[in-house]
Amino acid sequence: MEKISLIRYSPEYANPTLTAQLVECYRDVFADGPWHEWLKCSQCQRYWGIKDKYQLAVMKFLHCNVPLVDFWPREQVIRDLYHEITPKASCWLAMKDASVIGFCWGYPITIADLQVKLGISFSRELGRETTELVAYQDEVGVVSAYRGRKVAKTMVAHRLGDFIVQGLSVGIVRTRQNPEPSKTFLWYINKLGYRILAHYPGGDGRVILGRKLDGLRELLAEAPERNYDSNQDILFETEVERVIVP
């Protein structure tokens, strides 16, 4: 049985080596399917995933006569970490030995601010005042070698525990329904009882989902019907909090 530790993370208090590892994990997750955000052309904005590396080698990593650039430059990922993982945020990392293999974060935000951030309105469908704080479930990712083994589910359950302690009662997430529903869309809709609150216009394919946090813990604890990508079990351990948020 493999052992994975879950640790809390905050960019302000973390060891820079851990932050650097998280940045690499983030870049690896999105360079892989289904996003394929590895390298892009700064001229025409076309982009490629890690799966295209041989094709790109043939192209000598050039397009529109210029060298390809990172889709997610390290400096931008670091800036985003500081911006999104504020002291009120809940962020968990999954560690295999000293390597970050997964991440999950979210934070409380008023419905009004979240509507501005996401550029779409959903308060009426949700039936709540726009001044109410909700739990925005911002990011979750696991490197492909560890997918299908409940790493995301375990991190999401830890984040939910933090949201409940903070007195939040509704969870909101943005995900993709079309042209292909993302794994998270199927998971949240089919297994976790979220409902669609808003569709982005113009055939964009992204949607806003929400549900009450009450009762979610029980759904996350339910055993899956099958192991998706692997039949190897993982033993999860939660490390004593390393970070004390004032």
Ligand SMILES: CC(C)(COP(=O)(O)OP(=O)(O)OC[C@H]1O[C@@H](n2cnc3c(N)ncnc32)[C@H](O)[C@@H]1OP(=O)(O)O)[C@@H](O)C(=O)NCCC(=O)NCCS
């Ligand atoms: C989405 C992602 C985080 C899931 O991570 P994971 O560790 O493989 O997920 P888990 O094993 O914990 O499974 C969680 C749920 O996802 C669904 N799921 C996972 N793998 C699946 C698969 N291959 N087929 C269908 N459903 C699957 C299941 O509903 C599962 O719940 P269940 O075990 O109760 O049935 C991972 O695939 C990933 O990093 N994808 C790329 C990044 C991304 O798309 N992030 C979300 C948008 S920002």
Ligand SMILES: [Zn+2]
């Ligand atoms: Zn180009």
